Amino acid sequence: MSNSILLTPGPVQLHPKVQEILSVPMIHHRTPQFTSILKSALDQLKLLFKTSQPCFMLTGTGTAGMESLLVNTLKKGDKVLAIVSGKFGERWAKMAAVYGAEVIELKVDWGQPVLVEDVKKAFSQHPDIQIVLCQACETSTATTHPIQQLGQLIQSTRALFLVDGITALGAYPLPMDDWHIDGLVGGSQKAFMLPTGMSYVSFSKKAWDKINSNEAIASFYLDIKKEHAANQKGETYFSSQVQLIRALDLVLQMILEKGINTHYAEIHARSEYTRKMADVLNLKVYSAAPSDSVTALLLPENLDGSKLRDHIENKYDLILMGGQDHLKGKILRIGHMGYITTDDLHQSSLRLAQALNDFKHSVNIETVKENSRQLIQKLFKTERGL
Numbered sequence: 001m002s003n004s005i006l007l008t009p010g011p012v013q014l015h016p017k018v019q020e021i022l023s024v025p026m027i028h029h030r031t032p033q034f035t036s037i038l039k040s041a042l043d044q045l046k047l048l049f050k051t052s053q054p055c056f057m058l059t060g061t062g063t064a065g066m067e068s069l070l071v072n073t074l075k076k077g078d079k080v081l082a083i084v085s086g087k088f089g090e091r092w093a094k095m096a097a098v099y100g101a102e103v104i105e106l107k108v109d110w111g112q113p114v115l116v117e118d119v120k121k122a123f124s125q126h127p128d129i130q131i132v133l134c135q136a137c138e139t140s141t142a143t144t145h146p147i148q149q150l151g152q153l154i155q156s157t158r159a160l161f162l163v164d165g166i167t168a169l170g171a172y173p174l175p176m177d178d179w180h181i182d183g184l185v186g187g188s189q190k191a192f193m194l195p196t197g198m199s200y201v202s203f204s205k206k207a208w209d210k211i212n213s214n215e216a217i218a219s220f221y222l223d224i225k226k227e228h229a230a231n232q233k234g235e236t237y238f239s240s241q242v243q244l245i246r247a248l249d250l251v252l253q254m255i256l257e258k259g260i261n262t263h264y265a266e267i268h269a270r271s272e273y274t275r276k277m278a279d280v281l282n283l284k285v286y287s288a289a290p291s292d293s294v295t296a297l298l299l300p301e302n303l304d305g306s307k308l309r310d311h312i313e314n315k316y317d318l319i320l321m322g323g324q325d326h327l328k329g330k331i332l333r334i335g336h337m338g339y340i341t342t343d344d345l346h347q348s349s350l351r352l353a354q355a356l357n358d359f360k361h362s363v364n365i366e367t368v369k370e371n372s373r374q375l376i377q378k379l380f381k382t383e384r385g386l
C-alpha cells in the first residue's frame with residue numbers, strides 16, 4: 001500500500017499549510033508580532049463560536065477545557081446534571097464529583113441521543129440543578145445530542161448549560177449565543193484540525209455573572225478571569241503555545257476564507273459518503289443520531305472488530321478507531337474532521353473492503369470502486385478538503 005491514511009476522530013490529518021507553519025522559526029510570545037497573531041486568532045474564534053463574548057485558548061488538551069468550564073462556574077455542593085451517554089459523558093461526571101459537586105447522572109443508552117423530555121423530568125425532580133453537562137457529539141458512540149432544544153429548555157432555569165463541543169465545534173454549526181449555551185469547549189486535534197495540545201473555551205453572560213460572583217471553586221492555572229485580563233493586554237496568562245496559536249490563526253483564516261458553511265458542507269459530505277458506503281459494504285451505522293464529525297459502523301456479530309481494526313492498520317495502512325468498553329470489537333469509528341481528500345476517502349473504502357474480505361465478510365471490490373466514484377462525484381465539488 002502506498003500512503004498512510006489517518007481517519008480517526010482526533011488526532012486528524014493536517015493541512016500541508018498547517019504542517020508548514022508549524023515549522024516556522026520560533027518567536028517570543030511577548031512581542032508585538034505575537035500579540036497581533038494572538039489578537040487575530042482570538043477574534044476569529046468568536047466567529048466560529050458565534051458569540052459576542054470573549055473566547056479563550058488554553059494550553060491543555062480538550063479535557064483541560066472541560067475542566068475550565070467546570071471550575072470557573074461550579075460552587076462546591078452544586079447539583080450538577082450530567083448527561084452520560086458514553087465515555088466522555090462519564091469523564092465529565094467524574095470530574096464534577098472530584099470538585100465536590102452533587103452529581104446526578106442522566107444515563108442514556110449508548111448510541112442514543114438524550115431525550116429533552118428526560119432532562120425536563122430531571123429538572124422537575126431537582127429544581128435546584130445548577131449546571132447541566134452534555135457532549136454535543138459523544139465521540140465514543142458517534143452520536144449527537146439535541147443541543148439547541150436543550151439550550152432552549154435550560155435558559156429558562158437558573159442552571160448553566162455547559163457543552164463539550166470537542167468533536168462538534170468547527171465541524172458543524174453550534175452557535176453558542178443563539179442556542180443558549182453557557183460554556184462551550186473545542187479541541188485542537190479534533191475539529192480545529194491541529195496537533196494535540198490546546199483547547200478553546202467561551203462563557204455566556206449568564207455564566208460570567210456566576211464567575212464574577214467569586215463563588216466558584218478556585219483553580220490557579222485555569223482561572224479565566226486572569227486569562228481574560230492577560231488577553232486584554234495582548235498576552236496569555238502563562239507562556240503562549242506560539243506554534244499552535246500561529247497554526248490556529250491560519251486554520252481559522254482558511255475556514256473563514258472558504259466560508260464556514262462551505263467548510264461544514266464538506267465535512268457533512270464526508271459523513272454522507274461514509275454512511276452510503278456502509279450500505280455498499282453491508283455494514284450498519286451504529287448511532288441513532290449520527291454525527292457529521294465521526295461515524296460509527298456496527299460490525300457483524302461473528303467478526304472480531306479489534307482484530308479487524310489492527311489488520312486494517314497493519315496490512316492496509318489505514319488508521320481507524322475501534323469501540324470502547326462494551327463496544328470494544330463491535331464498532332469501527334471513522335473520523336471526518338481534518339485534511340481529508342476525496343482520494344483519501346476512495347482509498348479508505350477500498351482498503352476497508354479488502355480487509356473485510358480478508359475476514360470473510362465478502363464484498364465485491366469492483367462494486368465498491370464504482371459506488372465510491374459515483375458518490376464522490378455526486379457529493380463533492382472540489383478534490384481537496386481543508
Ligand SMILES: *Cc1c(COP(=O)(O)O)cnc(C)c1O
Binds near residue numbers: 064187190
Ligand atoms: C477527544 C475528546 C475530549 C478530550 O480529549 P483530550 O484527549 O483531553 O483532548 C473530550 N470530549 C470529547 C467529546 C472528545 O471527543
